[in-house]
Amino acid sequence: xxxxxxxxxxxxxxxxxxxxxxxxxxxxxxxxxxxxxxxxxxxxxxxxxxxxxxxxxxxxxxxxxxxxxxxxxxxxxxxxxxxxxxxxxxxxxxxxxxxxxxxxxxxxxxxxxxxxxxxxxxxxxxxxxxxxxxxxxxxxxxxxxx
Amino acid sequence: xxxxxxxxxxxxxxxxxxxxxxxxxxxxxxxxxxxxxxxxxxxxxxxxxxxxxxxxxxxxxxxxxxxxxxxxxxxxxxxxxxxxxxxxxxxxxxxxxxxxxxxxxxxxxxxxxxxxxxxxxxxxxxxxxxxxxxxxxxxxxxxxxx
DNA sequence: ACTTATTTTGGGAAGTAGTGGGAGAAAGTG
DNA sequence: CACTTTCTCCCACTACTTCCCAAAATAAGT
Numbered sequence: 001x002x003x004x005x006x007x008x009x010x011x012x013x014x015x016x017x018x019x020x021x022x023x024x025x026x027x028x029x030x031x032x033x034x035x036x037x038x039x040x041x042x043x044x045x046x047x048x049x050x051x052x053x054x055x056x057x058x059x060x061x062x063x064x065x066x067x068x069x070x071x072x073x074x075x076x077x078x079x080x081x082x083x084x085x086x087x088x089x090x091x092x093x094x095x096x097x098x099x100x101x102x103x104x105x106x107x108x109x110x111x112x113x114x115x116x117x118x119x120x121x122x123x124x125x126x127x128x129x130x131x132x133x134x135x136x137x138x139x140x141x142x143x144x145x146x
Numbered sequence: 147x148x149x150x151x152x153x154x155x156x157x158x159x160x161x162x163x164x165x166x167x168x169x170x171x172x173x174x175x176x177x178x179x180x181x182x183x184x185x186x187x188x189x190x191x192x193x194x195x196x197x198x199x200x201x202x203x204x205x206x207x208x209x210x211x212x213x214x215x216x217x218x219x220x221x222x223x224x225x226x227x228x229x230x231x232x233x234x235x236x237x238x239x240x241x242x243x244x245x246x247x248x249x250x251x252x253x254x255x256x257x258x259x260x261x262x263x264x265x266x267x268x269x270x271x272x273x274x275x276x277x278x279x280x281x282x283x284x285x286x287x288x289x290x291x292x
Numbered sequence: 293a294c295t296t297a298t299t300t301t302g303g304g305a306a307g308t309a310g311t312g313g314g315a316g317a318a319a320g321t322g
Numbered sequence: 323c324a325c326t327t328t329c330t331c332c333c334a335c336t337a338c339t340t341c342c343c344a345a346a347a348t349a350a351g352t
Contacts, residue, residue: 009301013339017300035149040282056147058289060259065186071277072284077258080149082167086341088300155311159329163310166339232331234310 001025002111007121009105014098015090016118022111023089034091034116037080041127044097044118049082051114093118147171148257153267155251156244161236162264168257169235180237180262183226187273189256190243190264195228197260239264 006019026032030048039045047055059076062069079100083091098104102120110117110124119127152165172178176194185191193201205222208215225246229237244250248266256263256270265273277284 011301012303015301020299040285056259068279068284070186071274072281072289074256074258075274075281075284077149078151078256082149090300092339157312159313161311166309234332236310238329 001113002116003113004111006109008107008109010093010098010103010107014093014095015086016093016107016109017088017090018085018116019109020089022109022116025111031084033082033084035080035082036091036093036097037076038097038100039117042101042120042123044093044101044103046091046116046118047114052080052082147259148262149259150257152255154253154255156239156249156253160239160241160244161232162239162253162255163234163236164231164262165255166235168255168262171257177230179228179230181226181228182237182239182243183222184243184246185263188247188266188269190239190247190249192237192262192264193260198226198228 002022002025004019004021006021008016008019010016026048027050029050033049034046035049035052036044036046055076059073062073064070064073079097081094081097085091093103101118102123103118104120106121108119108121108124110119148168148171150165150167152168154163154165156162172194173196175196179195180192181195181198182190182192201222205219208219210216210219225243227240227243231237239249247264248269249264250266252267254265254267254270256265
């Protein structure tokens, strides 16, 4: 499981070096490959290949002859892109994804359980402060352990 | 599994070069051959030969004496055409299919799990924006992960 | 505190991908 | 059977992507 935050930079070729701390939590099955796509929030989501496979399996079970489900499959896949780390542990982030997330040079990398998120730092701070509830309020509702 | 979108062009001879990223996901068994046919939506569907074989097997199991099923079988087959990639990884798209999908020079190529779809870019954008529901709504209903 | 190892960042060279067009082969036509 | 048209295979150019080498920065160990 991924956790923590890191401030890295994306070079002129669109490459991002994945933090060593996060790399340690990537399974062997991932073959050093990742799938990145748009997040529901204004960020980029990165899944290790083995985790992405689980998503694909769910998509395969859907009925493509159902209009709604077909549309959903296209939406999930259209912005997905796979890449393998180079010898320096970097992956190439497509410009289109960077534009969507408003990321230029500086990136905020968040470890979020099974995936990694990339944020524009300012946008993320706005997102946090824009929350109507406090962390304590959300925590008490979401984390109630039976 | 195919994923991602690509903007390519169809040359004056009706040839389309398949994106390298999609080619990497084609099985050896496909023998560099593809079967293309009409999509359910206004697009062209392209199956690697090995995947198409699975579809044919399913069609064989249908009941040809059922009017609806017979009709479906004809729809799938009458516009199907097989072609093998040339040395430049291109396949020839029949003019009739291009006309159906409204594709002229510019093509939007979509990787959709086991098949590849070709769209007119404007038509696809219209298709996406025509959804009454948001991505989040569909996602929360369809993808609920246990 | 200094040395060593690892991590992050930068850029040049080589290879690949996408596109266009021409010559020869095959097919269709009168 | 000769002619025209269509199709297929081959070569070529440009732009981009990947691979490789290396410096700078951070972390770890003695």
